[in-house]
Amino acid sequence: MxxxxxLLSDEIIARVFEEAYELLLCPGIKVQNPEARELLAAAGxxxxxxxxxxxxxxxxxxxxxxxxxxxxxxxxxxxxxxIHYGGxxxxxxxxxxxxxxxxxxxxxxxxxxxxxxxRLLKVAEQLPQYDAQSTAVICHDVPKEIQDSYRLxxxxxxxxxxxxxxxxxxxxxxxxxxxxxxxxxxxxAAREKPRAIFDVCPAxxxxxxxxxxGNLIALARAGIPAEIVSVPLSGAAAPVTMLGTVTQHxxxxxxxxxxxxxxxxGSPIVWGGAAAIFDMRKGATPMGAVETAMLDCSYAQVxxxxxxxxxxxxxxxxxxxxxxxxxxxxxxxxxxxxxSGINMISxxxxxxxxxxxxxxKLVLDAEGIAMAKRMVKGVQQHTDTLATGFYDEKINFKGxxxxxxxxxxxxxxxxxxxPSSVIDRDSTRAWKAAGSLDAFGRAKLRVKELxxxxxxxEIDPDKLSRLHAFTLDLAKKAGLxxxxxxxxxxxx
Amino acid sequence: MSEELYKQMAQSIIDGDSDLSVELAKKxxxxxxxxxxxxTKGFVVGVNYIGDQFGLGEAFLPELVMAGEAMxxxxxxxxxxxxxxxxxxxxLGRVVLATVEGDIHEIGKTLVGTMLSASGxxxxxxxxxxxxxxxxxxxxxxxxxxxxxxxxxxxxMVRQREVIEELDKEGLRPRIKVMxxxxxxxxxxxxxxxxxxxxxxxxxxxKVAKELVGKADS
Numbered sequence: 001m002x003x004x005x006x007l008l009s010d011e012i013i014a015r016v017f018e019e020a021y022e023l024l025l026c027p028g029i030k031v032q033n034p035e036a037r038e039l040l041a042a043a044g045x046x047x048x049x050x051x052x053x054x055x056x057x058x059x060x061x062x063x064x065x066x067x068x069x070x071x072x073x074x075x076x077x078x079x080x081x082x083i084h085y086g087g088x089x090x091x092x093x094x095x096x097x098x099x100x101x102x103x104x105x106x107x108x109x110x111x112x113x114x115x116x117x118x119r120l121l122k123v124a125e126q127l128p129q130y131d132a133q134s135t136a137v138i139c140h141d142v143p144k145e146i147q148d149s150y151r152l153x154x155x156x157x158x159x160x161x162x163x164x165x166x167x168x169x170x171x172x173x174x175x176x177x178x179x180x181x182x183x184x185x186x187x188x189a190a191r192e193k194p195r196a197i198f199d200v201c202p203a204x205x206x207x208x209x210x211x212x213x214g215n216l217i218a219l220a221r222a223g224i225p226a227e228i229v230s231v232p233l234s235g236a237a238a239p240v241t242m243l244g245t246v247t248q249h250x251x252x253x254x255x256x257x258x259x260x261x262x263x264x265x266g267s268p269i270v271w272g273g274a275a276a277i278f279d280m281r282k283g284a285t286p287m288g289a290v291e292t293a294m295l296d297c298s299y300a301q302v303x304x305x306x307x308x309x310x311x312x313x314x315x316x317x318x319x320x321x322x323x324x325x326x327x328x329x330x331x332x333x334x335x336x337x338x339x340s341g342i343n344m345i346s347x348x349x350x351x352x353x354x355x356x357x358x359x360x361k362l363v364l365d366a367e368g369i370a371m372a373k374r375m376v377k378g379v380q381q382h383t384d385t386l387a388t389g390f391y392d393e394k395i396n397f398k399g400x401x402x403x404x405x406x407x408x409x410x411x412x413x414x415x416x417x418x419p420s421s422v423i424d425r426d427s428t429r430a431w432k433a434a435g436s437l438d439a440f441g442r443a444k445l446r447v448k449e450l451x452x453x454x455x456x457x458e459i460d461p462d463k464l465s466r467l468h469a470f471t472l473d474l475a476k477k478a479g480l481x482x483x484x485x486x487x488x489x490x491x492x
Numbered sequence: 493m494s495e496e497l498y499k500q501m502a503q504s505i506i507d508g509d510s511d512l513s514v515e516l517a518k519k520x521x522x523x524x525x526x527x528x529x530x531x532t533k534g535f536v537v538g539v540n541y542i543g544d545q546f547g548l549g550e551a552f553l554p555e556l557v558m559a560g561e562a563m564x565x566x567x568x569x570x571x572x573x574x575x576x577x578x579x580x581x582x583x584l585g586r587v588v589l590a591t592v593e594g595d596i597h598e599i600g601k602t603l604v605g606t607m608l609s610a611s612g613x614x615x616x617x618x619x620x621x622x623x624x625x626x627x628x629x630x631x632x633x634x635x636x637x638x639x640x641x642x643x644x645x646x647x648x649m650v651r652q653r654e655v656i657e658e659l660d661k662e663g664l665r666p667r668i669k670v671m672x673x674x675x676x677x678x679x680x681x682x683x684x685x686x687x688x689x690x691x692x693x694x695x696x697x698x699k700v701a702k703e704l705v706g707k708a709d710s
Contacts, residue, residue, distance in 0.1 A: 398619075400602040404561055409508055409554040421549065429678055430692055 002378045004088070005339035007298050012243065013305055020250035024056040029206050029255040033213035039262040061254050064261035070307040072225060072268040074132065074162035075193040077459060083131050083162050085197075085225070085270055085309035088341030090376055091131035092334070092369045093164045094124050095316055095350035096199065098137040098357035104444050107321060109356045112137035114484040116357070117151060120349065121158040122454040123359045123447055129366040129373070132162040134346060137357050145478040146471070148172045149179060152196070153471040156183055157464065157489050160457045164227070164346060166199035170214035173198065175474060177222045182470055183463055191223035197270065197344075201229045202252045204237035213259055220263035227270040227311050227344070228256045233285055234295065236278035242291065246298045249275055253303070270343070271303035272311025274354075285353055287316040288329025293336040300340045309343050315365055316347035316354055322361045322440045326351065330361070331368040338372035360443035363450070367423050374417045382411055422446050456488040465492055494525065498534040501566070505538025508558025510565040517569035527570040528579070535566050539610045543695045553603070556694065560606035584612040585705040586636040590622035592651035597644035600674060603694040604640060611698045613638075624655045631668055637705050640697070643674040652677075653685040669704040673697060 008016070028046075031037050031054045041047045043063075046055035071086025083091050100109035101116040110116070117137050124130045135151035142150045148168045155163050156179070167173035176198075177190070184190035200215045202208050208216075219226040230252040232238030238245040253271050260269050275295040276285040286292060296312040303310045315334035319325040330348070337345040347354065348369065349362035383389055395401050402408055422442045424431060435441070468483070468491040475483055497516065504512040513535065520530040542559040545551035589605050591598045598620045609615045616634055618627065631639050639659075643649040652672045659665050669688040672681075682690035689700040702708045 398598060398602065400557070400599040403554055403557040403599070403603070406508070406558070409558050412552065412554050418552070427675065427692065 003339055005297055006301050008301050013302055016247045016250055016302055019247045021058045023251040028053040028055040031208045031213055032210040035217055036213035036259045043262055056255055056258060061258050064258040067261050067265035068257055069268045074197060075195055076162055077160035079193055085343045089343050090338045092345045092348055093130055093132035093134045094136045094362055095347040095354055096134040100356040101137060102356055102358035104360055111140050113141040114139045117154050119359050120357055123362050123450045125159050126450050127366045129369040132164050133159045135165040141484055143478040143480050146474045149175045149474055152176050152179055156467060158456055163196040165196050167215055170211055173215045173218045177224055182466055194225050197225040197227050199227045199229045202256055204232045205248055216256060216260045217263040220260045220267040223267050225268040227272045228253050230273040232275050234277040242295055245295055249273055249299045250302055270311045271308040274313035286318050287354055288318045293333040297336055297340040300342045311344040312337055312342045313347045314345050316350040318353055320352050322358055330365050334368045335372045338376045359447045360440060363422055363443050363446045364439055367419050370417045501534025502538035505535050505559050505562050506542050508555055508562050510562045513562040513566040514569050517566040521573050527573045535563055539563050546695050557606055560610040563610035583614045584707050585638060586614045586634050587638040587640055588616050588631045588636045589640045590618040590627045591620040591642045592648050593621055593623045595643050595645055595648035596620045601642035604697045607694040607698050608701055624658045627655055628658060638669050638671060638701055640671040646676045649676050656685055671700060
């Protein structure tokens with residue numbers, strides 16, 4: 001009895017597709033990448049030369065939907081399938097591409113550098129709630145030209161988990177694909193057992209930029225999974241209505257899948273996004289709003305009628321601190337995402353409209369994720385009789401009777417999520433004795449523990465030195481003679 | 493040989509496996525291992541381990557209770573042998589446990605009983621809703637060194653004081669020491685009613701009880 005949240009009727013979903021197909025033709029999709037336009041034109045799309053707008057006929061989309069995979073896996077360093085993109089599988093990863101990190105002592109949002117990303121990696125590596133790592137923050141201590149590939153380098157050094165990443169240019173996506181191939185032992189191996197997935201963003205409304213479409217093509221050809229992150233903003237860069245926004249999102253995804261499959265039919269791609277409403281008071285894009293979560297649940301439902309793997313951005317907050325607002329927005333939206341059966345839910349750890357990361361928030365969010373995953377597991381039947389089998393001859397009508405049953409010991413971990421020390425279930429006395437800490441205070445302690453207990457996973461030193469040489473070479477070309485010194489890895 | 497058996501004994505307690513702990517106790521008898529050695533070098537090691545793990549938040553209540561049960565079962569198997577040898581397991585002390593009058597909550601108190609007996613105390617658990625005279629009567633009857641009282645309600649915790657006042661009136665303290673516990677019981681309350689000991693949980697209660705009978709772990 002797995003619980004499932006759905007917000008749209010079949011009739012409405014049918015109309016979403018109907019109107020999305022109309023949008024693909026009129027006004028059409030603005031495709032700013034010449035190669036993508038050529039692929040579309042060659043397949044029969046109508047090109048409007050002066051505007052870069054392409055009218056994509058339904059038949060072209062249908063063909064793409066025939067070849068696109070309905071499921072695939074991401075693999076960990078050891079080659080185990082660790083993440084299932086498909087069906088109603090639910091996974092979480094920390095949000096990506098923050099530019100700041102909350103300093104737990106000063107409460108300032110510090111500009112992120114190498115040390116910040118490493119702290120996040122060390123924490124997320126040890127929390128089983130995070131099925132994947134992400135290239136969580138930008139390291140401003142290296143030149144812009146290598147900021148995306150350098151993040152991937154750091155993750156590969158410090159983690160064995162699958163990786164959610166992304167490239168900032170059409171040049172660097174290729175470099176990052178090469179890094180993965182180098183680490184996997186060749187391009188074929190990297191394709192066979194992909195370790196990473198790349199977020200690729202269309203621009204709302206209805207635009208596939210030069211860089212976005214270029215990334216789609218490069219990833220398709222390399223056979224490395226792509227994740228569409230369509231970001232319609234209701235009321236500003238998309239219609240004000242939820243259904244209008246979801247329809248635009250559908251059109252952007254269908255266009256992306258079409259370009260992608262034209263580049264290489266059969267390559268894996270995910271129907272994803274970071275849809276949000278547009279806040280009419282502040283002009284902001286609230287990630288913690290309930291409507292944002294409703295948009296995501298809705299577009300996931302649309303994707304699922306096609307059997308497509310899904311992604312979204314939830315579990316984040318717009319608060320600047322790890323406070324009550326952070327807790328309620330992150331917890332509620334993570335729960336909505338999980339109940340929607342979304343395959344990859346990115347955003348945990350993030351504050352301030354996805355700009356700022358926090359290791360303390362990561363450990364708190366891990367508890368919210370655990371609750372969401374527990375909820376999704378549903379109410380299960382573990383025993384043949386529901387209750388009668390528990391009342392044997394040893395029952396003496398005492399409150400503690402069931403604590404003495406073997407089956408209690410066998411099943412309590414199945415039935416209950418056992419929270420970490422960031423969740424307070426102490427008596428008032430014990431809580432006072434432990435320093436009367438609030439959730440943020442407890443999270444700070446837990447982060448310190450995790451940073452102390454981290455040890456870099458065992459990774460083939462030969463692969464590491466080749467990866468290091470490759471990255472150093474990129475750095476030198478960008479004018480940086482030495483990569484920042486790392487505490488946990490010193491190249492030979 | 494013995495070392496290996498001690499390890500298995502400790503593990504059977506850690507696993508909360510009463511069947512196995514009884515089986516290992518029987519094996520100890522078969523090979524003429526001294527029952528006290530089996531208890532102190534084998535089974536008790538397991539109880540202590542799980543108690544420590546519980547204190548660290550690594551073990552959970554079902555594991556603690558099952559370990560206590562497995563311990564009780566093993567000791568019950570070894571006791572007749574001890575009797576034959578004309579020795580008894582040195583009891584750390586006799587304890588009367590009860591939930592006070594008007595209160596029917598006893599999960600915590602039962603846990604304390606399990607842990608106390610697993611640690612070597614002789615425990616008489618009177619159950620719930622026990623008036624002062626019954627608690628004191630039983631303590632006198634078995635010559636108990638400790639009375640342990642539980643209360644879950646702020647409205648019933650005052651009964652703990654009544655028992656203590658009654659004991660004082662009869663001049664039974666310090667001969668009988670009083671431990672109190674339960675959700676609303678604070679250090680303030682424990683001091684106010686002049687009890688002799690109090691603990692937050694069952695593992696702590698064992699430590700307090702040992703101190704009260706002058707047999708604290710060194």
